[in-house]
Amino acid sequence: MQAAHFELHQHLAFSCLRRGASVRYLFPSACLQDAAATSFLRRIAAEGAEVRIAKELESNLLVCDQQTVLLSEHPDAPDRKALLSQEPGLVRNVTGLFGTAWAHATDFAEPSPPTPLTPGHKQLLALLLRPGKDVTRARELGVSIRTFHRRVAGLYEHLGVTSRTEVALVAREYVGD
Numbered sequence: 001m002q003a004a005h006f007e008l009h010q011h012l013a014f015s016c017l018r019r020g021a022s023v024r025y026l027f028p029s030a031c032l033q034d035a036a037a038t039s040f041l042r043r044i045a046a047e048g049a050e051v052r053i054a055k056e057l058e059s060n061l062l063v064c065d066q067q068t069v070l071l072s073e074h075p076d077a078p079d080r081k082a083l084l085s086q087e088p089g090l091v092r093n094v095t096g097l098f099g100t101a102w103a104h105a106t107d108f109a110e111p112s113p114p115t116p117l118t119p120g121h122k123q124l125l126a127l128l129l130r131p132g133k134d135v136t137r138a139r140e141l142g143v144s145i146r147t148f149h150r151r152v153a154g155l156y157e158h159l160g161v162t163s164r165t166e167v168a169l170v171a172r173e174y175v176g177d
């Protein structure tokens with residue numbers, strides 16, 4: 001799954017969860033190779049979604065309260081072509097197929113707890129969470145803008161994220177570290 005498509009998945013998952021809907025997400029195992037995808041799955045699982053991983057899955061599937069189904073034809077481009085339906089017969093049949101796939105899938109294993117941040121990472125994380133420009137942040141650290149960006153890239157890798165938005169979302173795991 002490409003990082004650009006997380007917005008669609010986040011919108012769908014969190015919208016349903018906020019409404020109190022029961023959400024079961026079934027993802028292909030290839031998603032676990034991507035740190036950003038794993039971070040996303042961890043977040044929706046923490047918010048109450050049931051997440052399972054299927055070895056062979058041609059489509060991302062989302063079923064909400066057995067009343068609405070969303071099937072994405074292209075796992076790598078879920079916004080390209082998908083089917084959303086609330087038609088009872090179709091929902092019942094897709095839910096049955098989903099149930100079979102769900103039964104053969106494995107639970108999403110929580111990744112190991114986050115590794116502690118170094119003092120340098122903590123300082124950098126604090127800077128990134130404050131408003132401001134990178135040039136100012138680099139100056140505050142006493143490094144060049146290039147060095148600052150390299151350190152940010154290292155922090156992203158350490159946290160398993162790909163954007164500043166994701167940094168903000170996972171930062172709470174490190175508060176009080």
